[in-house]
Amino acid sequence: MAQTGFCDSRPLPDLHKKAEERCAPLRTWANSCPLKESRTPSEGEKLGEPKYQTEQTYRWVRRLPLSAEDGIIMDYAEQNGSLHQVTGCERKALMDCLTGLSGLQSLTELLPGLLHRELERAMSKMGLICDRTFAWDVFTEMMRTQLRCAFPNADLPPPFTDAMRAILVDWLVKVHMLFHFSEETLYLAVHLLNQSLRRIKVSIASLQLLGMVCLFLAAKKEECLLPEVSELCYLMQNAYSKAQLLRMERRVLCGLRFELSHCPPLHFLLLTASIARCSDKVVLMARYLLELSLLEGQCVVYLPAQLAGAAVCLARRILQEPPTPESEAAWCIASSIHVGSEASLLSIMEIMAVAAARADSRETRATFIKFSTADTLYVSIHPGLKTAPSLYGLSSPQT
Template sequence: MANTCGPIDRWQPMEAGDSRMNAVNMEPECRWVSLPPQPHICCLFLPNWFLTEDCVETCVFYPHGLQGLSSLQALVPSLLRREVEKALEKLDLIWDRHYAWDMFLDMMRTQNFVPITDLPGHFTDANRAILVDWIIQVHDLLQFQEETLYLAIHLLNRSLRHLKVQTANLQLLGMVCLFLAAKKEESLLPEVSALCSLMDHAYTKHQLLRMERKVLSSLKFDLSCCPALHFLLIFSSVAHCSAMVVWMARYLLELSLLEDRCVAFLPVQLAGAALCLARRVLQESLTPAGEAAWCLASSIHVGSEPTLLRIMHILASAAAKAHARETCATFLKFSSPETMHVSRHPGLRTAVGLLGECS
């Protein structure tokens, strides 16, 4: 099976390299206080890194008496650490490599999400999808960065939890979330009047600015989020994924924004699931080195495989019907030649079948 983690002897040469062993840094991962470990985060440091997403059903156990097992296990976090540092540097997400690993751990620790039960009752799934689809179109029109879109939807999800907004004002709320995300992320900002005309002047500038204050106050100015996109780019870099896989994963990840069921998952899980699904759909043949890289990247998700599988099911069925939906901004965006036409890939129509039964 192409996705299966390579046999254990593939790791032996690394174990044999003594100089690499010395580089193992077992310093505590936390700089000042020990935070209560969260199950999906502490798994990063569990020694059973060799489990991959395909080992969900069939757990692999180490044969007894394998030499150097403990040192081999200790090696993986440092290997992963080096790869993550390289990825962060390549993606220009850090300003000093010295702090890279700390930053990644901070990203893992401070992911926040909105439990789905908290979305207001009158705001149906269909309404939410229409609003998000509209935000995606405006975001595209204003040529904002991709991070800005993820932040805007994150702010929207949280605002909906904290604010009482009438259905008639949902569009205004969506626009304000995009505007605030742009204030946080973009160097060039549109005029408020331009935003009003994008809403056909259904709302005044005054209303927009009042909503801005309302949102900021209700969110207590907390505008930080770890976009799932960053996790996706880090994982795909660690896993040495092909451009095609990355584009398809980005497409699937953006589709997740439209799915209200995805609100409940962590960014790191959404990113992992999008990448796993893209690989399954594309079925690219891998070199042993590529498989090893994938195995290393997968070690981040140890323990959350059932969750990833659930998300993959949601994304697969969303992708299968994306072309026929009313909310198809993302489908159209990712059908362009620049994105390698990934949204039109025939494999996506039958992706659900690749996954088997959802547990």
């Protein structure tokens, strides 16, 4: 495959940005509207009494209905009553529960309200919403959308193998870095590649062309500036013409039925890390582990939320930062959005731990080099990664 050079990665978003620095929500615009003129009450009408009898109002209670299989959040329910509001006293009660001073029953009652407020804060900080009123609706849609991302099994159609796919994804990481594309573009490109390999009949000779087309389509959806088609052909050493690239693009779009939407695991990772008040190093370590999972064919069967939760859990175990009551309380809230069984979470963490332990010695080293710079706090060369498999009773793989 064509060789490309490495360049510095784009600056990572600041998860700890102050709320004052964000734009004012849209609801504040209503505060600037002039007050209506006061009305003089008519004869026989008491001041302060409503003129019309209002019907009983309903509010949406943000609870988490779960499916029978994996515990996926499917919808919310309408009930009487107001939404549970979280106060400072309740947050203190949560920390008391974690230290064994209270029963677990009160902890269960506090979690939904705490999670709702933390999701609003995290999504507002990430720029996913303009008004916090829609935070839960956006989160629910994210949980629904991810169901279309996973596959029933990890098998690739012949004659492709996981090794071929890993080499192609590694090359896409290099091209992605060369163009300074966003991280969402990379995750969408790999998702389109996984879908295309299973829906479109492609020869081994056209595999690199397919990968470049998937990256090009992802860039069209996520980026503001796009490279020229001739530039893409040059990166493939002109092994394919412009006409071949455009024909392959048409085949991919028709094969996927123009379904290019994808909820990347990166968004779930940033939400979890923001709610859990993770440090910058934990976030970067989790991002590194999550990007390594793109090369692992076994990971395509898992949901984005599962991959993100496993990456954050493993990053916390590797770095072993000193816990505090506040951090443990925040992690308890963040872990409540994890989906799937404990066994599936451990399986993903084992895959990531083995991949991280051998990342520096593999042929596919693009992600390892990407996260070995000062901007990423050298997380890929952290000594704890070498012993990560031993956390799960596994031996470090030898290549």
